[in-house]
Amino acid sequence: MIQLDIRKKLLSAQGEFQLDVQLEIAQGEFITLFGQSGAGKTTLLRCLAGLAAPDAGYIKVKGEVWFDGAARVALPAQQRRASYMFQDYALFPNMSVRGNLEFALRPGASHKRVDELLEMMGLGELQQRKPDTLSGGQKQRVALARALAAEPRLLLLDEPFSALDHATRVRLQDEVLRLQRHFGLTTVMVSHDISEVYKLSQRVVVIEQGCISQQGGPAEVFKAGVSSGKFSFAGEVLAIETADVAFAVTLLVGNQIVRVIASADEARHLKQGDRVMLMSKAFNPMLVAVGHTDA
């Protein structure tokens, strides 16, 4: 059981704001911190890992104090046994796949654990390879195996699937889920991919501007947007063109390019590079099946 209540001043492109989060995480729970980039999710994860220090507050794990601002206690990252999986995987380029896992072993731990993990993750054939020669998906599996080799008490995942193609992503999500259940690992993931959050997490914590704006099961949290009868997507303005009386605005939504019509009034406030919300009433959506994903 993890209890935390922390505050930390953050700087973003929009200016200064305060990360102010109170949270309890149950043993073995898979929880996701969801929200826009720059909302403070990664900072929260780093505070849990001991890679960043909050300005004030406390973090307690199973009664052990990891951080206490008032008592000036901060357990170093080395002693927390919180494995952190980085977005860039942070594999050690000088070590083989096997070497990376062996490096992560706790002093005195059996090398059998490395063999088990290599087998479990299907990395046996790759064990002598250097990380630079691996594909994105393979690197991700090595990073996950390495995180588990350290026998963590807490697994922290920072947008673990963001650099992967769709098929690899789905396969690895299954793998993460399987291993997380197998080891009964308390896991905190940072993500802004709704499908991933839906699939993996038992609880979603939505973070906006450093504060928790909403939390609950994924179905409960993401239903909110639908029940209001609206779709809304965050996008970025790529171009604005004049077309007679109206304006055609080209937007990047997710990884798709969309052209929409805007009135002169709307377009006046927009410029290239602006972040916008694209909203629509859900009265006439078209749903077309494009194939199944095999689990």
Add this chain to the structure above:
Amino acid sequence: MTAEWMGYDWQPLLLTFKLAALTTLILCLIGIPFAWWMAHTRVRFKPVLEALVSMPLVLPPSVLGFYLLLAFSPQGAVGHFIESFIGLKLAFSFAGLVVASVIFSFPFMVHPVQSGFQSLPPSLSEAAYTLGKSRWQTFVRVLLPNIKPSLLAGVVLSFAHTIGEFGVVMMIGGNLPGETKVAAIAIYDEVESLNYAAANFYALVLFSVCFAILLAVYLLNRRMMMRVG
């Protein structure tokens, strides 16, 4: 002690390589940790330190040599202190040359190694920390092995630069055979006494050795690049 071979006195050359090797060794011990510290520190006076470290690149060696001579002089505070407490005479001695060379070649070790450390993503050290590894273990097993080309550049440049030193040695070492008469000084000396054959001999050896070292480094670097790419 003389080291005659093939009709030439090899002593200045041996002394040069002894000085370069010792200087490089000391620079490894203090320059690499210092470069790591410089790569990560956020102290406010870092630009001052960076400027100081780079000074030997732009100053005439005679300026550095002049101040070191004043400092090393047994009449001066520093020289007096070192001589009476450590029993080391620095002015016109081999020990003095080593100290001066370390200062003079400092940027040649620190610059490549510091930029090597800075080019590594911070997540590498952080990953090692979260896996329970100490700073020292991380430094030795993760950081150093991943900046091998920079370390090689630092070692070779320091070594080669120490071989090529003249002005500082001239100022604080003088011309004592077997003690401070390195090859660069010997060349000057031989030319002054119109002994061109001997000057040519020293010059040719220095030229060949420096060329061979630099060529080896570039070849080795190319192999390392090819293995990575």
